[in-house]
Amino acid sequence: MQEYFHSVRLDTDKCKGCVNCIKRCPTEAIRIRGGKAQIIESRCIDCGECIRRCPNHAKTAFTDNLQDLANYRWNIALPAPALYSQFNYEVSIEQILEALLSLGFDEVFEVALAAEYVSSQIHDYLENNTGNRPYISSACPAVVRLIQVKFPELIDHIIPVDSPAALAGRIAKCQSSARLGIPPEQIGVWFITPCPAKVTAVKQPVDMEISYINGAIGIAEIYGELLKNIGQNANNVKRTATYKGVGWALAGGETKATGRDSTLSAHGIQSVNDILEQVVLGKLNDIEYLECQACAGGCIGGPLMVQNRFVAEKNMKKRLEFIKNQGLNDDKEAQINYDPAEYALVKQKIEPRSILRLDSDIVKAMQKMELIEKTLARLPGLDCGSCGSPSCKALAEDIVQGHASETDCVFKLRERVKALAEEMVDLAQKLPPSLNKENEEGFYDRR
Amino acid sequence: MTNEQTLKMEFTLKSMDFNLAGEASSKIKQVLQRIGISSAVIRRIAIGTYEAEMNAIIHAVNGKMTVEVSKDKTEVTVVDEGPGIHDVDMAMTEGYSTAPDHIREMGFGAGMGLPNMARCSDVFSIKSEYGVGTEIYMIFNH
Structure with a gap:
């Protein structure tokens, strides 16, 4: 298996x-070599x-x-x-879930529901x-990785609490396996x-040895199919999550769902970077909980989303308002019995992966x-x-680490060419004494 | 010979220059990370230098922070021309602050600066002459 x-x-x-x-790369993980971008695996x-920034759509997921x-x-x-933010709120969550079933899934489990459990775990923690x-x-896994490499x-x-997706995967797999008598690996x-x-x-x-989730499918990948399959009926599914869990899709939704007072929410990778700098300096010790999301606006601003993020935000806010008033008319407790202990997993310690160190020897x-x-x-x-x-600083480092040379800089190259050209002009003007008519004085006269 | 290798950095601290507040300590932190000093030690140095930097910016007229990093320790000296501290013992008390209200409103001046510096560093000394200035010296062992 590859390292990363x-x-x-x-x-x-x-x-x-x-x-x-x-x-624009927050970890300076990309270089152009041979006319093409190259991603440095350990830094990414x-x-x-970069997917957002590339005008040629050359960066893909x-x-x-x-x-x-x-x-x-x-x-x-x-x-x-x-996902729910990609549709107008009038398309109900049930309709979206039903459309997922028609794409070939046998069952849906809302990550928003796991988000509610996670919210209360965070509250208790x-x-x-x-x-600390x-x-x-x-x-946000991009933030966790940013901390690993840069902070x-x-x-x-x-x-040390699971992400909603990880918890959802575990509950869904374990419960269905027990209910259906199908081994988890199938x-x-x-x-x-x-x-x-x-x-x-x-x-x-x-932070864990194995993932209960077998794969991830981009929203953009299935959006067209989903749209086609949004029907009027939604008889086979029930919505399980309330507005609290669904609200996690928006920046600030997580902190709101935890119900704590002293919280702060930062989103957009550069803003997250800045706020983490402040944490290091001890400036935010009075804050209890920090929600950081790599994408501006939160998950609704993800690179694999289809809708413009402001449109998605509007959709989501409308939907939240709507389901908050609507409430849940089924008893979700009966549907999913969740006992944290049953699904508790020994979490691995997150290891630092610092990219900053210049040499193993101090x-x-x-x-x-220097x-x-x-x-x-x-x-x-x-x-x-x-x-x-x-940047020039990154080039200086690449030069010192032996990955680049000073003449990679077009300005340095120009300086060198200029110096060479001057020397050539200088040399071109020099003549051997036998041809040098301007200097007619005799050899011996010079002394 | 190589063991005597040191890195020196110098920063000018200007009174009330909040645009640059935290700049010096961030820079120091970055350099220490590049060198490979352990995270726990960097954390202490970052907090210690940040408090010292902010103290000079808030209270002093002009200041200078000098940092010398060697293999096993980081030495920090902050010298400022300023009002000086009237009662150093008092200033070392947690929660004691002479910062004016408008500074406190910005979230500074909680009276934890000097105690934090003393707590984070392995050696801490402070000399101050009222009306002349203050000199803080800290050593952080790596």
């Missing part, structure tokens, strides 16, 4: 080697920012597709709450633990995902640091990206 699985990939045919993606956190359902006897869809404030949500000192702040559980980060989280979880790292500063001082400081590195 990544959902975000490059379509080399479409890549024109422009610098849009390298400049699968946030999907690998997700599973409906054909994969054929490999299992029983298939369960786990729709992310954000915050009630009983104060040591502010606690940081574990729900390893904050790993202990990540709340049950396919599929997360209907708004983002590539979740695909990666499913394929290579950071002294050598210090020497490299060299980087000196190299940087010689570079033009325009951060144009033409060299294929995202």
Whole structure:
């Protein structure tokens, strides 16, 4: 197995080697080499920012597709709450779930319901633990990975509570296996995902050994089919989650559902980066809980969504208002008996994956640091990206680490060419003494 | 010889320059991460330098922070020209603050600065002359 699985990939045919993606990547994980973007695997956190930025659609997300359902006897869809934002609120959640069934799933389990359980787990955890404030949500896998690679000192702040998707997968698989008498390995559980980060989280979880979810299917991948299959009837499914769980799709929905006072919600990968910097400096110790989402607007702004995020936000707000008033007319307790202990899993510690360290030897790292500063001082400081590195600073580091050379900078190259040209002009003017008529004085006269 | 390798950084701290507040401590943190100092130690240094930086920005007229990183320790010196501290013992008390209201309203001046610095560092000393300035010296062992 490869060291890192990544959902975000490059379509080399479409890549024109422009610098849009390298400049926006929050972990500086992309370089242009040989006229094409190259993703540095150890740095990529699968946030999907490059997918948004690429004007040529050369950045894509690998997700599973409906054909994969054929490999299992029983298939369960786990729709992310954000899926509901892709439809006008007049299309009921039941209709959306029913449409999922008509795509070939045998059962649906709303991640929004698991989100409600997770909300109360978070509430209880915050009630009983104060040591690592502010606690940081574990729900967004791109944020968890950002912390691993760029903020390893904050790993202990990540709340040791499952993400709603992970919990939904576990409950759905275990319960259906018991109910139907089908072995768990013959049950396919599929997360209907708004983002590539979740695909990666499913394929290579950071905090548990195995994922109960078999794959993740991008919302954009099935959107057309879903639209076709939205019918008037929804007789085979019941909505299980209330507005609290569904609200997780929007930035701020999670903190609202936990019912805690001292919380803060940051969204958009750059804003998350900034707020985490503040946590490191000890500025936010009075905050109990920090909800961080890589996508602006929350999951409704995911790179695999179809609707414009503001439209999705409007849809979702309307829907929340609507189902809040409507309430649940069935007793969901009877439908799903949830005992946290039954599904408790020994979670693995999240390991740091720092990309920042220059050398395993401190002294050598210090020497490299000095060299980087000196190299940087010689570079033009325009951060144009033409060299294929995202900034002059990144190029300086690439040079010191042996991955680039100073003449990769077009301005340095020009300087060198200019110096060479001047020297050539200089040399061209020189003549051997036998031809040099201007210098007619005799050899001996010079003395 | 190589063991004596050190990295020096210097930052100018300007009175009431909130645009740059936290800039120095963030920069220091980044450098320490690149060198490979452990996360727990970086955390302490980040908090210690941030408090010192903010103290100088809020209270002093002009200040300078000098940082010297060597293999096994980071030394931080913050010298400022400013009002100085009237009663250092008092200032070391948790919750004691002379910050004016408008600063407190911004979420600063909770009276935890000096106690936090002392708690985070392995060696902490403070010299202050009222009306002249303050000098803080901290060592963080790696």
